[in-house]
Amino acid sequence: MRSSTIMAALGAALSVRAADIDFEGLPDTGLDTSAWTAGENPPIDDMVDANDFQFAAKNKLNGRRYAYYRTAALDEITYERNMHDWEKLRMNGFAFNDVSNLYKNTSILGYEFASPFFIAPAAKAGYTDDGAETNLVKAAGDENILYVPSISASLSIEEIGAAKRDGQIMFHQQYIWSDKDRLREELKRMEDSGFHAVFLTVDNTGVEGVRPRYDRYRTSGGTSHADDNTISAINELRQMTSLPIVPKGVKTAHDVKLCAELGFPAVYISNHGGRQVDLGPTAIEILLDLHRDYPEVFGQIEIYADGGVRHASHILALISLGVTAVGVGRPFYFANIYGQDGIAKLIDIFNTELDTTMKLMGEADIRGMRGNATFTNTKKVELDYFGAPLPNDISTSVYSIPEPLY
Ligand SMILES: *[C@@H]1O[C@H](CO)[C@@H](O)[C@H](O)[C@H]1NC(C)=O
Numbered sequence: 001m002r003s004s005t006i007m008a009a010l011g012a013a014l015s016v017r018a019a020d021i022d023f024e025g026l027p028d029t030g031l032d033t034s035a036w037t038a039g040e041n042p043p044i045d046d047m048v049d050a051n052d053f054q055f056a057a058k059n060k061l062n063g064r065r066y067a068y069y070r071t072a073a074l075d076e077i078t079y080e081r082n083m084h085d086w087e088k089l090r091m092n093g094f095a096f097n098d099v100s101n102l103y104k105n106t107s108i109l110g111y112e113f114a115s116p117f118f119i120a121p122a123a124k125a126g127y128t129d130d131g132a133e134t135n136l137v138k139a140a141g142d143e144n145i146l147y148v149p150s151i152s153a154s155l156s157i158e159e160i161g162a163a164k165r166d167g168q169i170m171f172h173q174q175y176i177w178s179d180k181d182r183l184r185e186e187l188k189r190m191e192d193s194g195f196h197a198v199f200l201t202v203d204n205t206g207v208e209g210v211r212p213r214y215d216r217y218r219t220s221g222g223t224s225h226a227d228d229n230t231i232s233a234i235n236e237l238r239q240m241t242s243l244p245i246v247p248k249g250v251k252t253a254h255d256v257k258l259c260a261e262l263g264f265p266a267v268y269i270s271n272h273g274g275r276q277v278d279l280g281p282t283a284i285e286i287l288l289d290l291h292r293d294y295p296e297v298f299g300q301i302e303i304y305a306d307g308g309v310r311h312a313s314h315i316l317a318l319i320s321l322g323v324t325a326v327g328v329g330r331p332f333y334f335a336n337i338y339g340q341d342g343i344a345k346l347i348d349i350f351n352t353e354l355d356t357t358m359k360l361m362g363e364a365d366i367r368g369m370r371g372n373a374t375f376t377n378t379k380k381v382e383l384d385y386f387g388a389p390l391p392n393d394i395s396t397s398v399y400s401i402p403e404p405l406y
Pocket residue numbers: 105112113114144
């Protein structure tokens with residue numbers, strides 16, 4: 001029929017509308033989007049860094065789905081701080097060194113991975129590709145990096161576990177549900193599905209953050225997170241599983257120290273991508289607090305961190321401030337619009353950036369950088385955060401990090 005033919009032609013014309021992307025103030029990579037079609041994947045060859053994948057996902061996904069990943073709490077000040085704190089850093093490189101032997105293998109809870117970064121947990125990888133979390137499992141397995149799926153994944157614990165490569169090590173994220181039977185049962189399923197540790201999110205105390213950018217699309221509310229996260233409640237939870245538990249979402253130096261005292265094997269500094277408390281500090285700021293107030297913890301417990309990591313320079317800055325391994329969240333979930341190929345490409349991009357940056361800084365061995373604050377000048381952060389730079393012996397000394405701790 002003529003009218004439906006016209007409608008179809010009109011639909012086709014609308015669906016090939018050119019992309020019109022708001023770049024959100026992210027760095028200009030010279031990306032030319034003029035030939036992109038809104039609602040479709042741009043050519044993967046256009047992707048040269050982590051920010052490109054965000055633009056590609058924004059082009060591909062509908063507003064609701066993009067907002068689901070991109071959203072952050074309230075005015076998103078913490079999200080912006082995560083993204084921009086790096087600008088205050090000065091990385092120091094040294095010219096007169098032999099950088100022929102590149103080494104960036106990293107031990108995380110005693111398991112050896114090929115790189116010092118890992119794919120952080122985030123919900124619903126199925127919003128970008130039908131392969132959902134299995135794309136991340138397979139690419140991480142091929143490249144020998146750690147992937148930690150979320151309990152709010154699109155696929156089940158069992159489906160994700162079953163996608164593992166031979167010998168692949170994965171941890172699993174978990175929330176502290178108010179329903180303890182559910183909590184116990186899921187921990188058991190993680191053990192049975194071959195996961196080797198649990199990242200226990202401790203910054204959803206009863207609720208999750210108010211996130212306007214996504215909340216406007218919400219159709220249902222409600223939460224089933226526990227709000228009695230006392231030390232005794234956490235200790236009870238630790239009895240529910242034989243897997244090592246790593247508290248994730250720790251946001252003060254005080255709580256990092258407490259985790260060490262409570263005997264956790266590791267702790268994960270994170271402001272949850274700025275999605276929980278707005279105006280909270282960044283990982284760099286919390287690490288500086290630790291160096292000032294509890295420097296001994298670096299020798300007592302493994303520390304992981306995330307937040308706004310988009311380049312190898314960000315990874316290396318956190319490593320030099322004493323972190324064992326660095327989480328990367330949103331970029332991988334954006335890259336999943338290309339499925340496993342997108343994840344593999346982004347892992348390669350981070351690895352290439354690491355190799356080149358380490359060589360150019362004169363330290364090709366990640367172990368020589370870890371806890372070696374000589375590589376990172378944080379004075380501008382200190383000035384802003386403490387009101388004055390820290391004494392030199394606190395901010396630029398070398399921290400003794402036993403390697404590996406487990
Ligand atoms: C680095 O770790 C990987 C496992 O992820 C292992 O296959 C490789 O042999 C290690 N390389 C070195 C130089 O130890």
